[in-house]
Amino acid sequence: DGGITQSPKYLFRKEGQNVTLSCEQNLNHDAMYWYRQDPGQGLRLIYYSQIVNDFQKGDIAEGYSVSREKKESFPLTVTSAQKNPTAFYLCASCDRGLRTGELFFGEGSRLTVL
Amino acid sequence: EDKVVQSPLSLVVHEGDTVTLNCSYEVTNFRSLLWYKQEKKAPTFLFMLTSSGIEKKSGRLSSILDKKELFSILNITATQTGDSAIYLCAVDRASGSRLTFGEGTQLTVNP
Numbered sequence: 756d757g758g759i760t761q762s763p764k765y766l767f768r769k770e771g772q773n774v775t776l777s778c779e780q781n782l783n784h785d786a787m788y789w790y791r792q793d794p795g796q797g798l799r800l801i802y803y804s805q806i807v808n809d810f811q812k813g814d815i816a817e818g819y820s821v822s823r824e825k826k827e828s829f830p831l832t833v834t835s836a837q838k839n840p841t842a843f844y845l846c847a848s849c850d851r852g853l854r855t856g857e858l859f860f861g862e863g864s865r866l867t868v869l
Numbered sequence: 870e871d872k873v874v875q876s877p878l879s880l881v882v883h884e885g886d887t888v889t890l891n892c893s894y895e896v897t898n899f900r901s902l903l904w905y906k907q908e909k910k911a912p913t914f915l916f917m918l919t920s921s922g923i924e925k926k927s928g929r930l931s932s933i934l935d936k937k938e939l940f941s942i943l944n945i946t947a948t949q950t951g952d953s954a955i956y957l958c959a960v961d962r963a964s965g966s967r968l969t970f971g972e973g974t975q976l977t978v979n980p
Contacts, residue, residue, distance in 0.1 A: 788967070795878070797957055797970040798912075805966055813967070845911070857903075858968060860911040 761861035778846035787829035788847040871896040873971035892958035893940040905957040
């Protein structure tokens with residue numbers, strides 16, 4: 756079945772450690788996105804990529820890094836520079852240019868920093 | 870900077886009630902407004918609205934856009950406990966490269 760797979764679903768880390776969240780899609784979508792969701796808040800855009808080997812900062816990119824070496828994969832690294840990393844992270848993809856207007860989301864990764 | 874504001878932020882109703890969720894926006898070169906439902910983890914797509922005054926409908930859910938007043942509403946009639954979720958509104962620019970989301974409305978439907 757086509758879809759987006761995020762892993763791990765739950766992750767615990769100590770302060771000061773970098774963590775990498777995986778996002779893989781087999782929908783053949785060009786564009787991929789990382790959003791962060793905090794309790795009582797909507798989705799805030801961290802990074803997005805419209806094509807392989809290219810990505811742009813979103814609204815809250817500080818303390819995060821990404822890569823897009825393959826069309827199917829868009830991993831997010833939460834670095835020790837991110838001051839408040841505990842959150843729910845959602846990866847999404849879409850047909851390039853949002854022609855259909857629909858983002859397809861993964862099931863999310865919940866990161867807790869102890 | 871694009872801005873999307875949803876209201877109310879939370880709402881508790883009884884089964885059978887009708888609810889109206891609001892979304893206002895400010896965006897440069899508006900192209901479309903989208904509604905998503907988030908029950909537990911992954912948001913799922915409900916509607917995309919691009920033209921004013923044309924209602925989109927799916928079962929008990931319907932939505933309409935007013936491009937002059939820059940807002941949209943999402944109506945749910947005869948609510949059921951399965952409608953309990955966070956409802957997210959998002960806007961897209963003409964460049965079509967990213968969505969800006971509102972804070973979401975947490976809807977709770979009690980039996």
